[in-house]
Amino acid sequence: MDRIAVFGISRSGKDYTIEGAVDRLTAAGKRYCHLSMIGTVHDLLKGRKLREMSKMDKLALMDRVHMEMDSISLMCSTIVDEHYCFPGTYGGKVIHTDYTEEKLPFREFYDEDLESTYEIVFDESELKKYRLVVFLDIDPEVVLERFRTSEGCKHNDYIALKDVKNWILFEKSNLRLLCRKYGIPFFTLNDPATTSEDLVRIIQG
Template structure:
């Protein structure tokens, strides 16, 4: 019914936010919701198809898996009320940024959110992380430039598709409530499928009696 992607730089807390959104929706609503974990799913696909980690693959194979990932997202959309995905637009590559966002990403999601966690917090999380997620050298300025670059580029993409890039802050409770409000408002007021169903239910008896219906 709705595919919602939450973007943000590494260690911004996307997984944590989505897990809490799902817990809230399961506790307070009857909605069916699923989190498709970006990096984890890509790594699983890489092992299944190429017996390698996603990170170690050549770019052509990564492209194949990213396309496969968006196919999975579309398939789950028919099974769940809400599909949540944590996404990466880019990674720091020396003094520039390596974009991993694809044309498939651009077209598959209904809504784009960006988790704009304070740069100082992200640096702290990066230094406290373990294994390959740990980064002792990243600076606040690097993170700030990284976030500004991603927000600017994603905003351009959203505008080209007549969509809005919604910015979330690090306040998990308010972000959860806002995401739920967004879903409810869109579903009840702006979703064509919902509007069509409501129209049918309202005029069901008349529609069933009619031999011809003209929609204007």
């Protein structure tokens, strides 16, 4: 079965990009499933909160998440909504919301060039499972506006344009390096109006 990874920072539009691509592929007679890493985490939490779990329990949960995703990917070609990292601060502040405090296991990395700290949640060994990787490299001003207009815990008034630019640059640079390391094709999509169509084009080669 085919397995595609779609990365992008929060509010870059991964969910609707994948949904649109799945619909277009289905219409063309090719069955793909939309699989979400975070969605699988929430399904397996069964009402528990990540912030109330120990590090060991979180690691055990992630083992189950990867096993569940592997099982689904054996039965259906999948396009997976993946996450690489999250900033340690937004606008120079550590903010406390239900969204930012529900943390996956991470390793902290300080980027001297960007002068920013990131919490990397992606296990690079998982990358080898994908045929190709796509990154949503959306205009930072568009992404910032989405942060400002999102509702509930995903609304963020603290994140600045510089934060968004650096986050995109950090993810994109590191994912490109990892893909080069493992010999996996790496693509970027830039136009938010055509990401679904562009993703289908890349998948179909």
